[in-house]
Amino acid sequence: MKAQGLLAPHRSAPRAAHPHDGTIVTERVDETWGSDMTETITTIEG
Secondary structure, three states: OOOOOOOOOOOOOOOOOOOOOOOOOOOOOOOOOOOOOOOOOOOOOO
């Protein structure tokens, strides 16, 4: 379809600037604000 020029035009919506720089600062030491759940240990399960 691309070779024949039959694809619909692709228009992406304009995006606002992303103010987050990738660093999360907490108010206290050893405080977690986010987790990707790749590994989680609970006190019941050890």
